[in-house]
Amino acid sequence: MLFEKIKTLRKAALAVFVLLFCTAYIYVCSQERKECMGVPVLESTTEYTIYEYTDFSDSISHYGKKAAIDTATDTIYISQSFDGSTDYVDFAGGLNLDSATHRMYFAPDSAFSDMDRAAAEGHPFRLIISDGSCKYMEYSVIFTSLPVISINGDFSYLRESEEEGGKPTEIFAGDITVWTPYDPEVMAYTAKDSPLEWHVRGHSAAVHAKKPWKLALKDSKGENSDLNFFGLGADDDWIMNAIAYDHTRVREKVFIGLWNEMAKETDCNTQMTDGQYAEVVMNGEYHGLYLVQRRIDAKYLNLTEHDILLKGARDYHPEYVYKAYNIVHTNLDHDYVYLLLENFYSRTDMSSFNVDNFIDCNLFIQFAYARDNRLYNNTYFTMKASPEGYKTTMTMWDTDISFGKTGVMNLDYDGTVFSPMEREDTDSIRALHPDYDRRAYERWCTLRRDILSEENIAAEIEKHMAEITQSGSLARDYEKWGIAADNADNLDTVKQFINERLPWLDGYLAEKAADNQ
Numbered sequence: 001m002l003f004e005k006i007k008t009l010r011k012a013a014l015a016v017f018v019l020l021f022c023t024a025y026i027y028v029c030s031q032e033r034k035e036c037m038g039v040p041v042l043e044s045t046t047e048y049t050i051y052e053y054t055d056f057s058d059s060i061s062h063y064g065k066k067a068a069i070d071t072a073t074d075t076i077y078i079s080q081s082f083d084g085s086t087d088y089v090d091f092a093g094g095l096n097l098d099s100a101t102h103r104m105y106f107a108p109d110s111a112f113s114d115m116d117r118a119a120a121e122g123h124p125f126r127l128i129i130s131d132g133s134c135k136y137m138e139y140s141v142i143f144t145s146l147p148v149i150s151i152n153g154d155f156s157y158l159r160e161s162e163e164e165g166g167k168p169t170e171i172f173a174g175d176i177t178v179w180t181p182y183d184p185e186v187m188a189y190t191a192k193d194s195p196l197e198w199h200v201r202g203h204s205a206a207v208h209a210k211k212p213w214k215l216a217l218k219d220s221k222g223e224n225s226d227l228n229f230f231g232l233g234a235d236d237d238w239i240m241n242a243i244a245y246d247h248t249r250v251r252e253k254v255f256i257g258l259w260n261e262m263a264k265e266t267d268c269n270t271q272m273t274d275g276q277y278a279e280v281v282m283n284g285e286y287h288g289l290y291l292v293q294r295r296i297d298a299k300y301l302n303l304t305e306h307d308i309l310l311k312g313a314r315d316y317h318p319e320y321v322y323k324a325y326n327i328v329h330t331n332l333d334h335d336y337v338y339l340l341l342e343n344f345y346s347r348t349d350m351s352s353f354n355v356d357n358f359i360d361c362n363l364f365i366q367f368a369y370a371r372d373n374r375l376y377n378n379t380y381f382t383m384k385a386s387p388e389g390y391k392t393t394m395t396m397w398d399t400d401i402s403f404g405k406t407g408v409m410n411l412d413y414d415g416t417v418f419s420p421m422e423r424e425d426t427d428s429i430r431a432l433h434p435d436y437d438r439r440a441y442e443r444w445c446t447l448r449r450d451i452l453s454e455e456n457i458a459a460e461i462e463k464h465m466a467e468i469t470q471s472g473s474l475a476r477d478y479e480k481w482g483i484a485a486d487n488a489d490n491l492d493t494v495k496q497f498i499n500e501r502l503p504w505l506d507g508y509l510a511e512k513a514a515d516n517q
Contacts, residue, residue: 045105083116147178152175233300297329366421373423444509
C-alpha cells in the first residue's frame with residue numbers, strides 16, 4: 001500500500017514538474033518572440049561586456065533600404081506611426097543586418113512600455129550588434145513619427161553648372177530614400193527611393209549653415225522621373241525648405257494651411273504648395289527638421305502651352321520690367337511677354353488682375369504682416385489665356401517672414417502688430433475698382449467667421465506644433481543648430497501677435513470701408 005502511495009506521489013510530482021517546465025518553456029519562448037521590427041528585445045545584456053567598435057552603417061537596412069544613420073553619433077533614425085497607444089511589436093518593416101556572423105538585439109529598456117512618450121522625448125534605444133561572444137558594437141535608435149529622408153552622394157563632385165537666381169550653382173548627384181509611416185497614396189507604410197540630382201537653393205537662406213535644397217528626381221538613365229511623396233502629388237521637382245530663420249518652425253505651415261482652407265472654397269485662388277515635415281540625414285550627417293514641398297510650376301498649376309507663369313524677382317523696386325519678373329512658363333517670345341507685362345509693371349493698367357484673388361492675397365498679407373510678399377518677391381503670377389485676353393491671378397510662396405518677423409534675423413512684434421501692410425500695387429487696383437475697400441472688408445468679415453477666427457487659427461497652430469513636438473523632431477533640430485528652447489522667436493509671442501492683430505485689423509479695415517462710402 002505504501003509503495004503504491006509513493007508511486008502515485010512520484011507521478012503527481014512528475015506531472016507538476018512537466019507542467020512547470022512547459023509553463024517556463026512557453027514563457028521563455030514568448031519572451032524570445034518579443035521583437036521590435038524583427039529584432040529581439042533582450043531581457044539582459046550582461047553577457048556583452050567588451051565594447052569593440054565596428055562600422056556596420058553600410059550593412060544596416062530598414063524596410064529593405066540602407067538605413068538613415070548619423071555616423072558621427074552612430075544614431076539610426078526610423079520613421080513609424082504613433083497613435084497614443086503604440087506598441088513596438090506592431091512597428092512596420094524590418095530592421096536587418098547584412099552579416100553572416102553578427103546579429104542585432106535591442107537592449108532591455110523600460111521605455112518600450114510607452115513608445116509614444118519615448119518618441120516625444122527623443123529617447124535613444126540601444127541596438128547591440130554581436131557575433132555571439134562578449135564583444136559588441138552599439139548604435140542608438142531614434143523612433144520618430146515624421147517621415148525620414150536619407151540623401152547620399154558626393155559633395156566634392158561638381159556635376160554641372162546652371163543658373164539659380166542669377167548665380168552659378170553646383171549640381172550634385174546621388175540617391176534619395178524616403179520612409180513614410182502613412183503614405184496617403186497607398187494608405188500604408190512606404191519606402192521610396194530614386195536617383196537624384198540636387199543643389200543649394202535660395203538667396204539669404206542659402207548662406208545659412210542649415211541649407212535649403214532643390215531636388216530633381218531621376219530614373220536609371222538620368223531622365224526626370226516623378227514620385228509621389230506624402231500624398232502631395234507626383235513630381236520630379238521637389239524643395240527641401242530648411243525653415244531655418246523661423247525658430248518656431250510653424251509660420252509657413254500655418255499660413256499655407258489657412259490659405260489652402262480658404263482656397264478650396266473659391267474659384268479664383270490656387271492652393272499654395274503644401275509641405276510635409278521630415279527629418280533629414282544627408283551623407284551620414286543628421287540635418288534636422290525640413291519642410292518638403294513641390295515647386296510651383298506649370299505642372300503643379302496644370303497650365304496649358306498658351307498660359308504664362310511668372311515669378312516675381314527678389315528686388316522690390318527693380319528699374320526695368322525684365323528685372324521684376326522671371327518667366328517660368330510660356331510658349332511666346334520672352335520679349336513679347338515682357339511687353340505684355342509693361343503696363344502692370346508700371347501700374348498704368350492692372351485690368352487683367354482678378355480682383356477677388358487680389359483681395360484674398362492682400363488680406364492674408366495684412367493678417368500675417370507678410371512683408372516679403374507685398375509686391376514682386378515671393379509671388380507667382382499666372383496669366384491664363386482667354387478669348388478676352390489674359391486673366392491674371394497670384395499665388396504666394398515663401399511666407400516665413402511673417403507674424404512679427406520682419407527679416408531673416410529681425411523680430412519686431414510691437415512695430416508690426418498695429419501697423420498697416422498691403423500690396424504696394426493696391427492703389428492701382430482701387431483706381432480700377434472704387435468699391436475695393438468695401439469689398440475687402442466684407443470678405444474679411446466672412447473669413448473672420450470661420451477660417452480666420454481665433455479658434456480656427458489656434459487649432460491650426462496647435463496641429464502643426466504637435467506634429468513637430470510629439471515626434472521629438474523640434475528638440476533635435478534645436479540641438480543640431482544651437483537654438484535655445486526659450487529663444488526670443490517663440491510660439492507664445494506669435495500667438496500674442498495674432499490675437500492682438502486680428503481685432504486691430506477688424507477696426508482698421510472697417511474704417512477703410514467707411515471712408516470708401
